[in-house]
Amino acid sequence: QSALTQPRSVSGSPGQSVTISCTGTSSDVGGYNYVSWYQQHPGKAPKIMIYDVNQRPSGVPDRFSGSKSGNTASLTISGLQAEDEADYYCCSYAGTSFIFGGGTKLTVL
Amino acid sequence: EVQLVESGGGLLQPGGSLRLSCAASGFTFSTYRMHWVRQAPGKGLVWVSSVDRDGSNARYVDSVKGRFTISRDNAKNTLYLQMNSLRAEDSAVYYCARDGGGLSLWGQGTLVTVSS
Numbered sequence: 001q002s003a004l005t006q007p008r009s010v011s012g013s014p015g016q017s018v019t020i021s022c023t024g025t026s027s028d029v030g031g032y033n034y035v036s037w038y039q040q041h042p043g044k045a046p047k048i049m050i051y052d053v054n055q056r057p058s059g060v061p062d063r064f065s066g067s068k069s070g071n072t073a074s075l076t077i078s079g080l081q082a083e084d085e086a087d088y089y090c091c092s093y094a095g096t097s098f099i100f101g102g103g104t105k106l107t108v109l
Numbered sequence: 110e111v112q113l114v115e116s117g118g119g120l121l122q123p124g125g126s127l128r129l130s131c132a133a134s135g136f137t138f139s140t141y142r143m144h145w146v147r148q149a150p151g152k153g154l155v156w157v158s159s160v161d162r163d164g165s166n167a168r169y170v171d172s173v174k175g176r177f178t179i180s181r182d183n184a185k186n187t188l189y190l191q192m193n194s195l196r197a198e199d200s201a202v203y204y205c206a207r208d209g210g211g212l213s214l215w216g217q218g219t220l221v222t223v224s225s
Contacts, residue, residue, distance in 0.1 A: 003153070003155075036211030036212065038154070038211075038212070040154075045204060045215040045216065045217055045218060046146075046154065046204070046212070046215055047215070048210070048211045048212060048213050050211070051210045051211030051213070052210070052211070055210065057210060057211075057213065087153075089153060089154050091154075091156070091211070091212070096168055097156065097168055097169075097170060098144070098156040098159070099156065100146075100153060100154045100155060100156055101153070102153050103153040103154070
C-alpha cells in the first residue's frame with residue numbers, strides 16, 4: 001500500500017497550463033478507472049476536482065481535466081488563476097482499499 | 110444543508126482509545142459508502158477505512174488493521190471510527206468523506222493527538 005507517486009511541486013504563470021502526474025501500478029491506477037483528484041487549500045478540507053479519471057463534478061471549472069495512460073493518471077489545469085494555488089492529491093481504488101498520492105504543491109507565479 | 114460534521118478528537122496518551130463520530134445531514138446517508146481519511150500535520154492525505162451502505166465490507170489500511178473499527182448507524186445518520194491501541198503516528202486530522210463520484214463530500218475534520 002505505497003502512496004502513488006506525484007511530483008512534490010509544480011508551478012506556472014497565470015494563463016498558462018500545468019499538468020500533474022500520478023503514477024501507480026497495474027494494481028491500482030492501471031487496473032481501474034477510479035482515479036480522482038482533490039484540491040486542498042491551507043487549513044481547509046479537500047475538495048474533489050475530478051472523479052473516474054476524467055469526470056468533472058458540477059461546479060468545477062472546465063479548466064480542470066483528467067486523463068490516464070497505463071499506470072499514470074494526469075490532472076491538467078489550463079488558464080491558471082491565482083486561486084488555483086493549492087495542494088493537489090490523486091487517489092485510486094486498489095481492489096480492497098484506496099491509495100492517495102503524496103501530494104503536489106501548485107504555485108502560481 | 111448537505112454536510113458532514115466530525116467530532117470526538119482530542120489529546121490522549123499512547124495506548125489509549127478514542128471514538129470519532131461523523132454526523133451526516135442534508136442527504137440520504139444510508140445510500141452512500143463512507144470513508145475515513147487522515148492527514149498528519151504538514152503531511153499528505155492517507156485513506157484509513159471505508160464501509161459499505163449497509164455497514165458491511167469494512168476495509169482498512171494495513172497500519173490500522175486490528176486496532177481501528179469502522180461502523181455506522183443509518184438510523185442516526187452517523188459514521189464512527191473506534192480507535193484502540195493508539196500510537197504517536199496516528200496523530201492527525203481525521204476527515205470523514207462520502208463516496209459518490211469520488212469522495213464527493215468532506216467534513217471539516219477532527220484533530221487527534223497521541224502524545225505522552
